[in-house]
Amino acid sequence: MVILPRSYGPLPLPASPAPAVPVAALQPSITHLANGVQVVELEMADAPVVCLDFWSKAGSRLERPGESGLAHFLEHMVFKGSRSLGPGDFDRQVESLGGSSNAATGFDDVHYHVLITPEGAAEALDLLLELVLEPRLDGDDFAMERQVVLEELSQSEDQPDEVVFQTLLSQACPGHAYGRAILGERAALEDHQPEAMAAFHSRNYRADRCCLALAGPLIGLGLGERLAAGSLARLSRAAAEPIPDDLTLAVGRCHLEVPRLEAARLLMAWQLPPARDHEAVIGGDLLTTLLAEGRRSRLVARLREELRLVESIDLDLNVLEAGSLALLEAVCESEQVEAVELEIHKAWRELMEQPPEPAEFLRAQRLVANGYRFSLESSGSVAGLIGSHALWGRPLELEHPLESLERWTLERLHSELVPLLNPDRAFTLVALPA
Incomplete structure (x- = not known):
């Protein structure tokens, strides 16, 4: 899934006057694993499901020259499997636990989330982190998924409203990543190889460039202990990456x-x-x-x-x-x-x-x-x-x-x-x- 710039406008007002729990009572806690990964949690005792949400500074703005479209393409490839999960295994196992999953790539970041019942949260967390941190990037799957991404690009190019919006961004943000399509350029997508994607993943999915957010009825699930002994805690830190320039809008x-x-x-x-x-x-x-x-x-x-x-x-x-x-x-x-x-x-x-x-x-x-x-x-x-x-x-x-x-x-x-x-x-x- 591609997301364009995040819109934070107000939601439609429902009939009820206010949430039952005061905002001040909903305060997240944050801890750091031994390698520096942030884990931010919010206990919501009355929520029916737990949300497990992995975030990384790996949006299209972080693509280097020649990497056009890799951030979004990688999001697709993550779901094609890991060291022990084959294509479709992750979705099947999460669904068997009563959950659902999705992901989104933006200009600045990418995130992968699972909504799951509390009983399945621990197992789903292991599955999610393995999938995101250890993607297989199999060559045959890579070639097949490339065609899916190219078809998504074709559909976008065939939608008049999308053409208008992308033209606005490209003209208003010349030379900046916000002016380039998150889906990428066709010629670059056709040339990408698994090795380049693996390098992008290794560079951006690192301990100091990601965090994990947990929300829902978390008490008693033991997720903290599981994280401290799991793959997220073993993630290495990245070398310092230069931050891309701030935007200067063209008039x-x-x-x-x-x-x-x-x-x-x-x-x-x-x-x-x-x-x-x-x-x-x-x-x-x-x-x-x-x-x-x-x-x-x-x-x-x-x-x-x-x-x-x-x-x-x-x-x-x-x-x-x-x-x-x-x-x-x-x-x-x-x-x-x-x-x-x-x-x-x-x-x-x-x-x-x-x-x-x-x-x-x-x-x-x-x-x-x-x-x-x-x-x-x-x-x-x-x-x-x-x-x-x-x-x-x-x-x-x-x-x-x-x-x-x-x-x-x-x-x-x-x-x-x-x-x-x-x-x-x-x-x-x-x-x-x-």
Whole structure:
């Protein structure tokens, strides 16, 4: 599975008012194995399943020249087996334990997770770590899986919306990994060999470049003792790797005609602070929510509900380690594109001249807060959250985002973040049906 930039917008609000367990009561603990691997755990006694989530700094941003697509291709090959697991054995054994598994490759990292009943957690953990840390990378399987990846690439290239989005990223992030497709380039994929993949795995799946997140009813499972004596504790550390450069977004615009595109698209990309600036990320979430989350948000209310210029308009915050992206997409008729763009510029100027009303600000604040709270109700989403944060050294206190949200006043949002969404600072792409 490929994931594009992570979007941390608020979730739809359910009917219930709040989770049963206060956020402050859900605090993860972190330990280090003898070799330095971080293990972060959160006890969720009432959760029905345990989530085992292995994270590694091995996304497509870490690919060297000539390694295009290896991060995602390796994710595929991991599931083809290990020293004692043949193709399909891992899935069959996890399913026989009553669990399920999945994985995702992003620009910055990759993670593999298992959802399992507490009774099967220990065995599933052994299976997961063997699979991820000791992939076989068999030559015949490699050739077969290459065709699967190439077919996935072909399907992506055949989807008009995917073509538009990838064009936006490549034009807005020239020369940076965020501008290149996670799936990779066809010519490079056709040339890759198992030895190159093994080198990528050896370089990136190392003790100081990975962590394990555990969430769910963990008490009494003995997972800590198992980890201390297992393959994760034997993982060696890597030589220091240079960190790829931070993103510098290009400012400009381009036009694109796309066959089979059903309606025109206006896309705009702005650079916002990177994930490590967690308070700014919370502020960015608040601002993008105020502008385009729900019918009462400023852009949706004006362009869709009042003027009826667009079929839809979305503004998502995509949190990335080298620099986050605010990505706007408006879907409209071709003859309305210019009017839509003018209204977006007008909305920003109005917001610069006059801060939002307190009720508007409080609505966005409530949506962000509740979206975060409800994301803490399942062990899978919690393990993903604490795993990502531990991997990249971000705060693990689960109340931290809510405390940061409280520090964002209407005046501070207006002075610090609204200027960053100046349309003149954006890369703009107009895509029209061919």
